[in-house]
Amino acid sequence: MDLEKPPQQQSAEGCLTVAIRLPVRIVVFVLVVPVRMVWDALVVGGRFVRDTVLRPVGHALVRVAWAVLVWPWVMLWRHVLVPLGRGTAWLGRVLVVAPALWFHRYVLTPFGRGAARLPRAIGAGAAWVYGRVLTPVGHVLARLLKGAGYVLTAVGAGACMALVWFVGHVVVVPAGWLHRYVLTPLGHGVARLADCVARLVRVMLHAVGVALFWVLRVLLVLPALAVRRWVLTPVVGVLAVVGREIAAAIGHAWRVAGHFSLAVGRLLSTLFRWFFVQPVRWVYSTVLTPVGHVLRETVLRPAAEAARSAGRATRQALAAARESARQARADLRRMLLGDPGQPQAVTGREPEAGEARTLGSSTTALTKD
Template identity: 40%
Template sequence: MELQQPPPRQPEGCLTAAIRIPVRIVVLVLVVPIRLIWDAVAATARATYRAVLRPLGRALKWLGHTLIVVPLTFLGHCLAWLVRTLVVVPLTWLWQWVVVPVWRYAAVVPVLWLYRHLFTPLGHAVAWVARGVGAVVSVIGTALVRVGLILFVVPLGWFYRRVLTPVGHVIAVVAREVADAFGHAWRIAGQISRAVGRGLKWLGWQLVGRPVRWVWRTVCAPVVHWVRDAVWAPVKRAAVEAGRTAREALASVRETVRQARADAWRALVGGPPREPTPHPARTLGSTTTASGAVPAPEISLRKTEG
């Protein structure tokens, strides 16, 4: 697909070249502070909208819908039902069974008689008079149009061609150059505004962000790591061990209660004696020793070596 080439610009005259540069300089001087203020106000407005106005608007919308729209909707439904029941239905019945029959049998017949014997002849007479008056008005109108053409249209055409067209061309050139100057000045002011914003951002980082980051890395982060490693980790391990010990103690208590309940039930209803449940001996991964397990004899290292 071939790219469409932009239409060639018309050759510019001396007037355009003489107007362009001064106008652009003046407009640039005027537009730069306006663009800076505009960008600052726009940024403030966006932040205010995101942080304040949008949440406030949502809250007001919900409140208005809850307190106003819902009650008014219910009230409107009630009023519509009342109007339909008390006004529309009776009027409809009255129109169908009273007005329409009375109009048909009491008004249509006189109206038809008046139309046939009075309005029709009167209309024919008015139409005949209007055909004659229309011819006279047409002749007079044609004469007035010719006189107006000679007295007004021809001089106005000459004035438009000889005076207004050159003046309008000059005004169009000046307006076009002013508009182009405003466009260039607005773009240049935008670049200046972005440069100022980047400078303020760099200055804020140097004055606030870098010291805060240094304080965090030098002071706060070591303190947080020390608290995490020296205080929080031991406390967490102790809590885990305490929880594990508590769970094992509760399991042992539950097993003892279950065996006691079974012994009591067996004593009441009778039955074979319960064999003692062997307790698991202590293993390498266990932290407790079974109550019935016999500890292994300790062997001294000196005796072994001797």
């Protein structure tokens, strides 16, 4: 990249160009200076308002919001809730935790240890009583009871044999004779009598059931069958036919009403199309569309072209005015300050295309001569 600025070439211009340029530059200068001064005044005023009004008001609003919304909660937390929490924690530690620790250390722990040792002592005493007292006494009682058991077994065996003989000869033998010769014949007779009575009752119940069946058949079933066959069946058939015909008539009427409503709807739609849609369409297509085309061709397009031409001319005039203003400022600066010195050519700023930047070469900005 070549940073050397080539010298400006003075183009050959005529006297008329110079004569027109100077008044135009003077006029543009006269017109641009007030606008620029107003713009600078507005910028300075805006910065002044921002720095002296808006920013302090913003800081004040932030501080007011902090003082109204945040600071009371901070003070409440810092000076009320935190000391209250610390005081509550200290009271809880003094009134609850310390007494509980003291009670646990000096009451519950000794009591628990004593309670743990008491069953051990009671168990040791009970073991000694069991081994030294109860076991020998138990052995002696077991031997005594064993001997008494032998005696009672012998006495009981003799008593049982006598009792068995007595019961066998006094109770069992008479009871067997009574069962064989008295109860058995009596039971057979009672069973036969009960069988005869059951047969008689069965025959009577069968006869009563048959009689009731025929009575109910004659009095209820046959009349009900006759009524169903000769009355209900024809009536139900007639009602079914009437209901079917009514349903068919309703369906036919529904279909005819549908066709009629369709015809009326088509008629109304046709009338609406004839009396409203087609006139509106005719007015739109024969009146509004040509008028719109005429307005577009005679008014809108020329207005748009004129607006575009005016905008283009305005942009060209503004560009020419900016260029004239720039030239006027440059001429004024040249008349007041003189011509600027010619820039000196600076060489060696960029390496050649074939060279590469390295740390050892002098083509970098730090090691450049």
